[in-house]
Amino acid sequence: MTLQQAKELQSWVPIPNDSDFPLFNLPLGVFSRDGEAVSCGTRIGDTAIDLSALQQLGYFDAIDLPDDVFMQDTLNDFIALGKDIHRAWRKEMMVLFSADEGRLRDNEAHRVDALFNVREVEMMMPVFVQDYTDFYSSKEHATNVGIMFRGKENALMPNWLHIPVGYHGRASSIVVSGVDLHRPKGQQLPADADAPVYGPCKMMDFELEMAFITTEGKPLGHRIKVEEAEDYIFGMVVFNDWSARDIQKWEYVPLGPFLGKNFGSSISPWIVTLDALEIFRSNSPEQSPQPLPYLQGKKDATFDINLQVDIEPQGCEATTVCRSNFKYLYWSMAQQLAHHTVNGCNINAGDMMASGTISGPTEDSYGSMLELSWKGTKPLTMKDGSERKFLQDNDTVIMKAHCEQDGFRLGFGEVRSTILPAIND
Amino acid sequence: MTLQQAKELQSWVPIPNDSDFPLFNLPLGVFSRDGEAVSCGTRIGDTAIDLSALQQLGYFDAIDLPDDVFMQDTLNDFIALGKDIHRAWRKEMMVLFSADEGRLRDNEAHRVDALFNVREVEMMMPVFVQDYTDFYSSKEHATNVGIMFRGKENALMPNWLHIPVGYHGRASSIVVSGVDLHRPKGQQLPADADAPVYGPCKMMDFELEMAFITTEGKPLGHRIKVEEAEDYIFGMVVFNDWSARDIQKWEYVPLGPFLGKNFGSSISPWIVTLDALEIFRSNSPEQSPQPLPYLQGKKDATFDINLQVDIEPQGCEATTVCRSNFKYLYWSMAQQLAHHTVNGCNINAGDMMASGTISGPTEDSYGSMLELSWKGTKPLTMKDGSERKFLQDNDTVIMKAHCEQDGFRLGFGEVRSTILPAIND
Numbered sequence: 001m002t003l004q005q006a007k008e009l010q011s012w013v014p015i016p017n018d019s020d021f022p023l024f025n026l027p028l029g030v031f032s033r034d035g036e037a038v039s040c041g042t043r044i045g046d047t048a049i050d051l052s053a054l055q056q057l058g059y060f061d062a063i064d065l066p067d068d069v070f071m072q073d074t075l076n077d078f079i080a081l082g083k084d085i086h087r088a089w090r091k092e093m094m095v096l097f098s099a100d101e102g103r104l105r106d107n108e109a110h111r112v113d114a115l116f117n118v119r120e121v122e123m124m125m126p127v128f129v130q131d132y133t134d135f136y137s138s139k140e141h142a143t144n145v146g147i148m149f150r151g152k153e154n155a156l157m158p159n160w161l162h163i164p165v166g167y168h169g170r171a172s173s174i175v176v177s178g179v180d181l182h183r184p185k186g187q188q189l190p191a192d193a194d195a196p197v198y199g200p201c202k203m204m205d206f207e208l209e210m211a212f213i214t215t216e217g218k219p220l221g222h223r224i225k226v227e228e229a230e231d232y233i234f235g236m237v238v239f240n241d242w243s244a245r246d247i248q249k250w251e252y253v254p255l256g257p258f259l260g261k262n263f264g265s266s267i268s269p270w271i272v273t274l275d276a277l278e279i280f281r282s283n284s285p286e287q288s289p290q291p292l293p294y295l296q297g298k299k300d301a302t303f304d305i306n307l308q309v310d311i312e313p314q315g316c317e318a319t320t321v322c323r324s325n326f327k328y329l330y331w332s333m334a335q336q337l338a339h340h341t342v343n344g345c346n347i348n349a350g351d352m353m354a355s356g357t358i359s360g361p362t363e364d365s366y367g368s369m370l371e372l373s374w375k376g377t378k379p380l381t382m383k384d385g386s387e388r389k390f391l392q393d394n395d396t397v398i399m400k401a402h403c404e405q406d407g408f409r410l411g412f413g414e415v416r417s418t419i420l421p422a423i424n425d
Numbered sequence: 426m427t428l429q430q431a432k433e434l435q436s437w438v439p440i441p442n443d444s445d446f447p448l449f450n451l452p453l454g455v456f457s458r459d460g461e462a463v464s465c466g467t468r469i470g471d472t473a474i475d476l477s478a479l480q481q482l483g484y485f486d487a488i489d490l491p492d493d494v495f496m497q498d499t500l501n502d503f504i505a506l507g508k509d510i511h512r513a514w515r516k517e518m519m520v521l522f523s524a525d526e527g528r529l530r531d532n533e534a535h536r537v538d539a540l541f542n543v544r545e546v547e548m549m550m551p552v553f554v555q556d557y558t559d560f561y562s563s564k565e566h567a568t569n570v571g572i573m574f575r576g577k578e579n580a581l582m583p584n585w586l587h588i589p590v591g592y593h594g595r596a597s598s599i600v601v602s603g604v605d606l607h608r609p610k611g612q613q614l615p616a617d618a619d620a621p622v623y624g625p626c627k628m629m630d631f632e633l634e635m636a637f638i639t640t641e642g643k644p645l646g647h648r649i650k651v652e653e654a655e656d657y658i659f660g661m662v663v664f665n666d667w668s669a670r671d672i673q674k675w676e677y678v679p680l681g682p683f684l685g686k687n688f689g690s691s692i693s694p695w696i697v698t699l700d701a702l703e704i705f706r707s708n709s710p711e712q713s714p715q716p717l718p719y720l721q722g723k724k725d726a727t728f729d730i731n732l733q734v735d736i737e738p739q740g741c742e743a744t745t746v747c748r749s750n751f752k753y754l755y756w757s758m759a760q761q762l763a764h765h766t767v768n769g770c771n772i773n774a775g776d777m778m779a780s781g782t783i784s785g786p787t788e789d790s791y792g793s794m795l796e797l798s799w800k801g802t803k804p805l806t807m808k809d810g811s812e813r814k815f816l817q818d819n820d821t822v823i824m825k826a827h828c829e830q831d832g833f834r835l836g837f838g839e840v841r842s843t844i845l846p847a848i849n850d
Contacts, residue, residue, distance in 0.1 A: 256681025
């Protein structure tokens with residue numbers, strides 16, 4: 001489908017003008033009503049749609065779906081069915097909700113069963129994540145951090161231009177938008193001190209990232225080639241890779257970040273499929289030196305996705321502190337996944353792979369407080385006049401992502417979470 | 426129970442003299458028969474015991490167990506029940522299988538249903554691992570690697586004596602003993618080269634480790650204190666942290682090991698509980714400087730477990746290349762777990778946390794080929810006269826672990842896996 005065709009797709013469900021969720025989007029999520037009744041769902045405009053209800057009402061009879069696939073508290077089973085089924089479902093949904101299709105539109109009893117205002121549902125973690133990987137694929141971010149910690153000459157490590165550098169993160173502490181997190185405690189080495197101290201993190205930061213969710217992969221020992229990698233990517237979410245900079249700095253040599261990260265990561269609740277993003281495909285940056293053959297993929301391997309980070313101090317209006325774009329990333333998702341599996345590492349449906357901080361070329365496009373305040377030397381001013389080098393207790397961080405072209409918008413909604421004071425235990 | 430009492434515990438199940446599995450052990454595992462009929466089980470001598478069969482026959486009626494808890498293909502549900510239930514089960518088993526208890530001993534029909542020769546069953550992964558962490562807790566290993574890569578003066582990183590350094594690993598590629606792995610491929614930087622090359626790993630290594638498996642933890646944001654940490658540890662296995670040294674060396678700066686490790690890790694199939702290991706408790710090494718208060722635990726925080734690594738070239742007798750001991754580790758499991766959760770990171774039943782390579786003070790106690798062959802400068806001689814700097818294709822690595830005191834032995838069996846040639850895809 002072209003951008004023009006997507007734009008012309010009208011639904012009988014009302015869609016506000018600035019909505020991230022036109023009929024062409026059809027993101028997947030999991031929600032509950034009244035704290036019970038959990039099911040898989042999608043969203044059109046401000047309407048949350050219960051897919052298990054639609055299936056029980058017979059609307060998916062033409063698709064080869066297991067009876068209970070949407071009656072789950074995660075999308076893993078649906079994701080594991082593979083792209084042919086995902087596409088058959090998507091096609092069916094576009095017909096069922098198109099403006100001139102009356103089957104559901106004109107059946108009030110069915111609509112009452114399956115359609116809800118998004119304000120009436122509570123979004124939950126959309127997938128069970130067995131394994132979570134975080135990449136480090138923004139050249140601007142890696143360079144900025146390198147300059148701060150090692151100086152201009154050694155900013156980029158020798159491997160960085162050859163490898164989509166990544167590391168394993170903690171899956172158990174990934175939470176959905178709306179779940180607030182406590183400021184972590186841990187060891188930090190104060191400036192000029194000989195020995196570490198213990199206490200609440202003093203350099204609390206976010207990292208603006210996106211993550212992709214994989215489908216079922218290949219058996220252990222087999223690789224996913226770069227040219228087939230997108231077939232194994234179900235969709236994407238916005239990802240806040242919370243970072244405790246002082247804890248991270250003291251612990252990370254030589255085995256990488258650990259407690260500076262694993263107290264929590266936050267994701268947006270709706271998974272936007274690659275099929276929905278297809279019309280916003282974009283070229284990746286030129287790669288020089290040319291990567292090794294197993295990493296050489298197509299040029300238009302990324303997507304034009306606008307990103308924004310707001311900080312909302314308690315009781316105060318939000319201030320936008322960063323505007324960036326997913327297409328700035330040096331390494332594509334296909335390259336990341338090809339690299340991840342080139343040694344035979346297996347992947348599963350529901351695995352999450354985050355991009356690394358997405359910083360752009362300008363100072364207002366840096367994707368972390370570390371870079372925005374340049375290690376605390378350039379505080380940011382909030383709308384209430386207060387300053388931020390890093391995050392304060394009760395600050396809420398909101399990340400948003402959307403694509404827009406020729407007046408047609410499609411997006412992810414947001415991931416929002418508040419940093420609560422450290423627990424005193 | 427004391428060592429003497431454990432020793433006196435006789436069973437009506439025959440137990441060979443050198444067996445790792447006296448009645449006092451009662452390790453937990455999962456096995457299948459005829460490639461089907463999967464269930465949770467334990468082992469006495471060379472007898473595998475089907476626990477779901479015993480439960481269905483009514484032998485656990487006095488314990489508050491869910492009906493299907495042993496009819497699972499993992500032990501996660503049983504582990505999540507908590508230590509009180511584990512101990513009630515253990516007590517019941519010790520009675521049921523003690524020499525003078527006739528209920529099962531004298532019921533042939535029941536014995537046929539529940540008892541099998543271990544050669545008739547196939548051991549499977551005992552737990553579903555959502556999250557896997559690898560520590561780096563042997564001072565000897567960290568020092569050896571530090572000397573090789575950074576010289577004697579900078580051998581230990583400044584944080585090492587303050588932090589049980591650890592990092593996240595890949596859970597999906599942990600496999601049980603008997604599953605062979607293919608030599609991984611990936612990027613390596615040849616000596617004196619400017620650019621990396623791609624191909625099969627040339628420095629294939631093992632790492633002798635043990636891992637503990639956690640019970641259900643606390644909610645996100647709350648920590649497990651060092652003095653309560655052992656309550657959250659279910660048991661232990663032997664762990665081979667396969668390592669592709671050339672891939673690891675080129676990729677690991679600055680975010681840690683990734684493809685050099687995540688192609689596979691191998692574990693022994695029987696989880697030995699801390700309750701069984703209790704009688705082999707031992708003091709950890711002195712810690713200087715004293716760690717921060719949140720890491721200060723009891724002195725006897727470790728266990729005296731003999732470890733051994735054999736290499737078996739194809740068609741040749743095995744050669745023992747390393748003898749070490751779990752008690753050499755500088756940081757205890759309780760300290761590792763207290764540190765892991767001090768920032769509020771949550772854990773789940775079935776999480777796996779490996780120790781890091783367990784090297785001892787002498788050259789024949791080093792737990793990796795990297796150290797044993799000192800970076801390839803001192804090849805090891807096999808019994809067939811061939812030499813090894815690192816592992817060759819079709820080499821089998823066998824790791825064994827057992828405790829022994831006053832003639833009483835209790836152990837883990839082994840983890841055995843062969844390195845097959847790289848797959849040409």
